[in-house]
Amino acid sequence: MRTPLSAAVAIIVGLLILAGYFFPFGPLLSLKNTLIQWAMILAGFALLVGVVNLIKVHWIKIRKRSPGSIYSLILIISLAVTIVVAGYFGPVASSSLWIFNNVQVPVETSLLALLSVLLIYVVVRLLRRRPDSISILFIATVFLVLLGTAPLFFIGEVRVLTVIRNFIVQVPAVAGARGILLGVALGAIATGIRILTGADRPYGG
Amino acid sequence: MSEVRCPMCGKANPPETEVCQFCQARITPLVLNSTSDDVPPNPQESSVPVHIAESEKPDWLDDLRQDDEAAAEEGEESGMPETNASDEGSPHEEEHPEEAGEEGREIPDWLAGLGAEEKPTEPEEGKVSGEEEIPGWLAEQEEPSEELAATPQETPFEEAALPEWFSAQESEEPEPEGEPAPLPDWLAEEEAGIPEEAQQEEGLPDWLTAFTAAEALEGVQPEGVSPAESEIPFLPHEDSVEAGTGEGIEEGTPDWLKELEPASLEDQAEGVTPALIVGALTQETPVEEAQEAFDIVDLSELPDWFTEVSAAEKAEGAQPEAVEEEPALVSAELPEWLEAMRPVQAETLQATIEGEELTPEEKMGPLVGMRGALPSQPSAIHYRKPPSYSAKLQVSETQQAHIALLEELLSTEGAARALPQKAAISSRDVIRLVIAGVLLLTVLLALLIAEPRTSMPDPQFISPEIMDLSEIISGVQFDAPVLVAFDYEPGFSGEMDAAAGAVIEDLVDQGAYLTLVSTHPSGPLLAERAVQMINQAQDLEYTSYANLGYIPGGMTGLAAFASNPHTASPIDLATVSDPSHVSGWSEPALSGVTDVSDFALVVVLTEDADTARGWIEQVWPLLAEKNKPLVMVTSAQTEAVVRPYYESDPKQVGGFSSGLAGGAAYESLVGTGGLSGQYWDAFSAGLLATEVLILLGSLVSLGVVSTSSHKSSKGEDVK
Numbered sequence: 001m002r003t004p005l006s007a008a009v010a011i012i013v014g015l016l017i018l019a020g021y022f023f024p025f026g027p028l029l030s031l032k033n034t035l036i037q038w039a040m041i042l043a044g045f046a047l048l049v050g051v052v053n054l055i056k057v058h059w060i061k062i063r064k065r066s067p068g069s070i071y072s073l074i075l076i077i078s079l080a081v082t083i084v085v086a087g088y089f090g091p092v093a094s095s096s097l098w099i100f101n102n103v104q105v106p107v108e109t110s111l112l113a114l115l116s117v118l119l120i121y122v123v124v125r126l127l128r129r130r131p132d133s134i135s136i137l138f139i140a141t142v143f144l145v146l147l148g149t150a151p152l153f154f155i156g157e158v159r160v161l162t163v164i165r166n167f168i169v170q171v172p173a174v175a176g177a178r179g180i181l182l183g184v185a186l187g188a189i190a191t192g193i194r195i196l197t198g199a200d201r202p203y204g205g
Numbered sequence: 206m207s208e209v210r211c212p213m214c215g216k217a218n219p220p221e222t223e224v225c226q227f228c229q230a231r232i233t234p235l236v237l238n239s240t241s242d243d244v245p246p247n248p249q250e251s252s253v254p255v256h257i258a259e260s261e262k263p264d265w266l267d268d269l270r271q272d273d274e275a276a277a278e279e280g281e282e283s284g285m286p287e288t289n290a291s292d293e294g295s296p297h298e299e300e301h302p303e304e305a306g307e308e309g310r311e312i313p314d315w316l317a318g319l320g321a322e323e324k325p326t327e328p329e330e331g332k333v334s335g336e337e338e339i340p341g342w343l344a345e346q347e348e349p350s351e352e353l354a355a356t357p358q359e360t361p362f363e364e365a366a367l368p369e370w371f372s373a374q375e376s377e378e379p380e381p382e383g384e385p386a387p388l389p390d391w392l393a394e395e396e397a398g399i400p401e402e403a404q405q406e407e408g409l410p411d412w413l414t415a416f417t418a419a420e421a422l423e424g425v426q427p428e429g430v431s432p433a434e435s436e437i438p439f440l441p442h443e444d445s446v447e448a449g450t451g452e453g454i455e456e457g458t459p460d461w462l463k464e465l466e467p468a469s470l471e472d473q474a475e476g477v478t479p480a481l482i483v484g485a486l487t488q489e490t491p492v493e494e495a496q497e498a499f500d501i502v503d504l505s506e507l508p509d510w511f512t513e514v515s516a517a518e519k520a521e522g523a524q525p526e527a528v529e530e531e532p533a534l535v536s537a538e539l540p541e542w543l544e545a546m547r548p549v550q551a552e553t554l555q556a557t558i559e560g561e562e563l564t565p566e567e568k569m570g571p572l573v574g575m576r577g578a579l580p581s582q583p584s585a586i587h588y589r590k591p592p593s594y595s596a597k598l599q600v601s602e603t604q605q606a607h608i609a610l611l612e613e614l615l616s617t618e619g620a621a622r623a624l625p626q627k628a629a630i631s632s633r634d635v636i637r638l639v640i641a642g643v644l645l646l647t648v649l650l651a652l653l654i655a656e657p658r659t660s661m662p663d664p665q666f667i668s669p670e671i672m673d674l675s676e677i678i679s680g681v682q683f684d685a686p687v688l689v690a691f692d693y694e695p696g697f698s699g700e701m702d703a704a705a706g707a708v709i710e711d712l713v714d715q716g717a718y719l720t721l722v723s724t725h726p727s728g729p730l731l732a733e734r735a736v737q738m739i740n741q742a743q744d745l746e747y748t749s750y751a752n753l754g755y756i757p758g759g760m761t762g763l764a765a766f767a768s769n770p771h772t773a774s775p776i777d778l779a780t781v782s783d784p785s786h787v788s789g790w791s792e793p794a795l796s797g798v799t800d801v802s803d804f805a806l807v808v809v810l811t812e813d814a815d816t817a818r819g820w821i822e823q824v825w826p827l828l829a830e831k832n833k834p835l836v837m838v839t840s841a842q843t844e845a846v847v848r849p850y851y852e853s854d855p856k857q858v859g860g861f862s863s864g865l866a867g868g869a870a871y872e873s874l875v876g877t878g879g880l881s882g883q884y885w886d887a888f889s890a891g892l893l894a895t896e897v898l899i900l901l902g903s904l905v906s907l908g909v910v911s912t913s914s915h916k917s918s919k920g921e922d923v924k
Contacts, residue, residue: 109699
């Protein structure tokens, strides 16, 4: 529907949902809820489409015997086994949960554990790459927040460090977060207006 | 009238005069138009433009001119003939000095002064003296002009002066038939005063009259002198020069110049200076003759200032001779490299250039003085194959060595270089391994220690958001529907399970009916995992919950679930694997739930700030309608984003705890044990190890940077 019809549908639907928020009663409210339900169904179907596309891409890589195709084969086998197990035994069955607890959770947790090592290394190398005042300020802030996050091992809680940590987290960090949130809100409003007016057409047309 | 008035100065001139004797302005136009061929060259015609010009002149000048004309008419009426052309400048004044004196009283003083200075200066003597020095050939050329100057009113050209062939044609020419066209009155009056010879001249054909007049005028000028040259303003007219009167010079020369050049005028009268002028006018005179004419000038008669100038010029002219006596320039010694670049056959080329000097020099024409401009022989004879100049250079041994070195460099430039062998383990890898080893050893040692070494957070210093969270959870009634969203990734399960474990256990302890949902695909499994962990930890068989599974669509799905949870998530996942299991929506706790505000409490477990914001934006407005709380358990990284919603008024987030420290604080506040307590020693030890690594690594980096900068600065100083 790369025609003005798609733009018209998108604009009309957007205006109806927006009107349902401003006038949450009667047919507008029911129409809004219906359209949102449709959107959720489409999103769920899109997830299935994504899974099918993932299988297709990696299947092509296996057929072409391209570099790294062995990992594609492992992915497809794992996906098939999981689908079979979850489909046969159920998504929250003990067998499905066993696969989740013993494969997915350790793998993802290990990746984040590596992230902790990498972050420490980056902080250590920061002063060598950029020995300026900003780097020193960044490292000092990290050091104080870590000191105040938990009681020191074998030492216990140092109240001053906890106060300093809470001040840093609750004042400067929150100030920055508020700015980010305000920016996000303004951006969302601008994006909504552009879509409603047809200036921005992420759906094509 | 027999005279022609100059259109510029208004003075009378002889009718045959081409140029005014007083101001040197041209009287007769250079090119005769078509009408002039039909009309005889009546001198009166030349006065017509004068009359036209007179109308535009000031009154005082007209008055003067009228006086002059009246005097001239009186002279004509008195029958006084005009005998000499030189007298035409002021004929009335010369022939009637008394009347001129009377008129001089009426004219301005300056004009009277000019009249006094215009007295004749013995024209006959000057004429004779001029003839003495003029060469014979020039004298022959000037005879017609002399006759014209002597008898201006007579027939300007005698038949003897005409060529024979012309005379023969003239005799054969029939007399013009018919009467001439009637003249106007004013012209008839003027014609009455014309001499008889002039009237006879009018009897000639028009074209012959014009021709004879033009030839007569040409005869006045010497050969080789163009009309334009005869009009050079700074040169005296030839008539005046030949006549020796010098009137042309005197009348056009100011007084100061006359005073400065008396001697030169005398020489001119004697015929010495005119030789120079004649030589300048006659371009056919060779340069040598002009030089001789210039040499015969007696320098002794020159003024003193001119002699001084000549002496100075001679003195300056002597200097070049002194310069020539200086030794010749020594040829520079070319450097070796420049000498090597010198072409080998340069000598041959130089010889060729010198050979061109042997070509003849042009003696005449516009190329005079140039050599080799025109080939003296046909070019075909001189054709030969052009010499080929070799570009071979003389290269020394040192230069050859440099060339070989350059070629070697260029040859190695395009060749592929072998990459340096990368070390199996670099310093970067070593540092990473050291960091990972230190962290692992620290955490393992802390976990292996049986007794806790780190005190739990003091309940007196627990943050208010955790206090609010504990208070809200403690207010949940038995079998109240509580919506718990497991919206975090499995990778954060280590932190989130410990942070949310105490909260979930507290809810289970409160007897709440948990409704588990997630906007992440892996969220339902995380929720099921959390319940199993609680059951394992408390050795319970907690089954009063409903796992509604995954809510697709992100924020849109949240909005749909908030407005109608049953429609958005109609299936309890437990019923999929066990069809005999009763769906949660059939439980009494969820029977009255139509929207999200029907839940007693909404607990969101997330590590993502956007997910937390989505729940606050899409769900909290409905909860606020029925004053239902929304609490959160977040990762430590999300605390800064959630806190603004907690600090808002009304509080969009009723309470929250963040990270492992928040879970430990909640456990300490509630007084129950959990994962946070178990991880607390390892967490504290890991933080301490991290702080030490950062401190030591930063100090080492600073030392390395300062050392390198010191070395670099020292190296610059050495340089």
